[in-house]
Every structure is written in C-alpha cells, then in structure tokens.
Amino acid sequence: MYRAGPALKQGCSKKQTGNGKALETICSGIPGSQPEPMGGLCECVSAAARRYERGRDTFLSSARSARCYREGYSSLAGISRERDHMKDFRRYLVLKYIQYLVLSSSNTISTLLGVLGSGYVMLILQSSRVSSKSTAVFISSLAKADLLIFVSAVAELFLWSSSVVVPRTAFTSALLQNLLTANTHISALLLSCVAVEAYLITFLPTESRSLRTVKNAGLTSRAIWLLVAAECALLQADDVLKASSTSPSCSPGVWLLHLSSGAAALLRALSYLLGILLRIVNVYIYYKIFFSVSNRSSVRTN
Numbered sequence: 001m002y003r004a005g006p007a008l009k010q011g012c013s014k015k016q017t018g019n020g021k022a023l024e025t026i027c028s029g030i031p032g033s034q035p036e037p038m039g040g041l042c043e044c045v046s047a048a049a050r051r052y053e054r055g056r057d058t059f060l061s062s063a064r065s066a067r068c069y070r071e072g073y074s075s076l077a078g079i080s081r082e083r084d085h086m087k088d089f090r091r092y093l094v095l096k097y098i099q100y101l102v103l104s105s106s107n108t109i110s111t112l113l114g115v116l117g118s119g120y121v122m123l124i125l126q127s128s129r130v131s132s133k134s135t136a137v138f139i140s141s142l143a144k145a146d147l148l149i150f151v152s153a154v155a156e157l158f159l160w161s162s163s164v165v166v167p168r169t170a171f172t173s174a175l176l177q178n179l180l181t182a183n184t185h186i187s188a189l190l191l192s193c194v195a196v197e198a199y200l201i202t203f204l205p206t207e208s209r210s211l212r213t214v215k216n217a218g219l220t221s222r223a224i225w226l227l228v229a230a231e232c233a234l235l236q237a238d239d240v241l242k243a244s245s246t247s248p249s250c251s252p253g254v255w256l257l258h259l260s261s262g263a264a265a266l267l268r269a270l271s272y273l274l275g276i277l278l279r280i281v282n283v284y285i286y287y288k289i290f291f292s293v294s295n296r297s298s299v300r301t302n
Contacts, residue, residue, distance in 0.1 A: 085124050089139055092117045093194060096142060100187045101279050111149060118146035134217035135197060141221040142190045148183040152176045170243030171236075178232040178239075185231065185271065189224045192278050193217075195285045202289050231267055238264035 095117050099110045106114075121143045130136060155176055159168050200208035238260040 085127070085130055088124060089121070089135075092121050092139070092143075093191070096187060096191055097282070100184060101191060101282055106184070115146050115149055118143040132214055134212045134214055135194060137214055137217035137221060138190050138194050138197070141225070142187055142194075145183050145186040145190070148179045148186075152179040152183075171240055174236055174239035174243075178236050181235070182228050182232045185228045186224055188275060188278050189228070190221065192282060193220060193224075195282045198289060199285045202292055231271070234260070234267060235264055 095110075095113060099106055099114045103110060121139060124130060125136065125140050125143070155172070159172065197212055200212060241257045241260055
C-alpha cells in the first residue's frame with residue numbers, strides 16, 4: 001500500500017459541499033506515491049467542481065428567467081386572444097342604429113361619435129384575430145361609409161377657410177349635401193342587412209348557411225354602394241341643372257331639366273318611404289329576436 005503524501009492529505013481534508021464531498025471521497029483513496037503532483041490534481045479537480053456548480057447555478061437562473069418570460073408572454077397573448085371583439089361590434093351597431101334608424105336626423109354629437117366609432121372599428125378589423133365572416137364584411141362597409149362624412153367635413157372646412165380664394169358654388173354645395181345623403185342611405189341599408197342576417201342566424205341557422213357567406217356579403221355591399229352612387233349622381237345632376245337654368249324656353253335643356261327634376265322628386269319620395277319601411281322592418285326583426293331569446297332563457301331555467 002502507498003501512503004498519501006502530506007499535500008494530498010491537506011488538499012483532500014477540506015470539507016466540500018455537493019460534488020466536493022464526492023471528490024473528497026474519491027481523492028482519499030488515490031495512491032500517493034507522488035504526493036505533490038497528486039495534491040495539485042485534487043486541488044484542480046476541486047476548483048473545477050466549484051466552477052461547475054457556479055456555472056450550473058447561472059444556467060439554472062437564466063433558464064428560470066427565460067421560462068418566466070415565456071410564461072408572461074403566453075399570458076399576455078392569451079389575454080389578447082380572449083378579448084371578445086364582438087362586444088365592441090355590438091356597441092358600434094347599437095350606436096349606428098340610434099344614429100340612423102332611431103333619431104329622425106343626425107346631430108353633431110351622434111355624427112362625431114359615429115365617426116370615432118367607425119375609426120376604432122376599422123382598426124379592430126385590421127387585426128388577425130377577427131375572423132372573416134359576412135357580418136364583419138357588412139360592419140367594415142358600414143365603417144367605410146363614414147369616410148363620406150369625413151370628406152364632406154374636410155371640404156366644408158377648406159371652403160370656409162378659403163372662401164375668398166375658392167368661392168362656394170352650387171355644384172360644391174350640392175355635392176357636400178349629397179355626400180351626407182349617401183352616407184345616410186348606405187348606412188341604413190347596411191344596418192338592415194345586419195338585422196336580416198341576425199334574423200336568419202336566430203331562426204334559420206342551418207337553412208340560411210349557404211346565403212350567409214363572405215362572398216354574398218361582399219356582393220351585397222358593393223351593390224348598395226353602386227345604387228346609392230347612382231342615386232346621388234342623379235340628385236347632383238338635378239341640383240346643378242336647377243342652379244344653371246335662368247329662364248324657361250323651348251329648348252332641349254328645359255326638357256332635360258323637367259325630366260331630371262321629375263326623376264329626382266320621385267327618387268326622394270321613394271327614399272323617404274324606404275327609410276320608414278326600413279325602420280319598421282328593423283324594429284320588427286329585433287322584437288322577434290329579443291322575445292325568442294327571452295323565451296329560450298325561460299325554458300332553460302324551468
């Protein structure tokens with residue numbers, strides 16, 4: 001048997017923790033024919049063990065921090081995904097119903113709130129979390145209709161600030177008024193489309209699934225915009241012809257004036273009757289939906 005040298009005994013007699021204790025046990029059984037070299041080896045191994053423990057602690061701390069960061073990010077993402085944007089859409093639709101189908105005419109406060117709500121809804125619709133559905137298509141087109149109000153307000157402000165340089169004409173006055181008319185008619189028709197879709201979802205969910213598609217909603221929205229644009233073009237032509245006519249005479253322009261005036265008057269009357277009809281239909285639809293949901297809730301509770 002070899003005896004361990006004094007340096008080996010001194011190096012290995014130090015108490016270690018963790019891996020140091022295991023190294024102390026290993027070092028106590030190493031033959032010590034070369035005492036000094038073996039003592040240096042034991043000290044080197046002990047220093048390596050300490051460095052390993054420090055590195056392991058640093059690694060575990062970094063891993064713990066990374067895990068906490070991932071958990072926090074996942075929590076924030078989960079909260080963002082759990083936000084129900086349909087509540088925002090419902091509030092926006094209620095605001096628009098009050099603005100166009102409840103109030104007899106839009107006032108400054110309701111118009112400003114509607115424009116702000118449309119801007120907020122357009123931001124929401126840019127999010128990837130909003131699913132592409134037919135209702136979202138109608139709401140998007142409804143929000144874009146308020147761009148007509150924004151354009152009219154900006155043009156009015158520009159004409160007011162530069163009234164000396166750019167005088168107000170009959171064409172511009174009629175155009176600004178027709179833009180507001182187009183906004184009202186487009187919004188009323190789109191809100192009625194949303195109401196009809198809500199009725200189909202409530203009472204005919206399976207039978208109407210082939211009708212409630214994104215493609216059909218897009219086609220309906222474009223058709224509404226084209227019809228209202230044609231209406232405003234006719235009204236604009238009538239206003240311009242009325243402003244440019246000076247004295248009656250037997251000329252083709254007079255016949256054109258009479259024809260456009262008759263068509264515009266008929267169109268205004270039809271628009272007025274259609275507005276009343278849309279109000280009645282929307283009230284009836286939401287009356288049926290409300291009592292249907294109430295009856296279902298009472299049956300479930302019983």
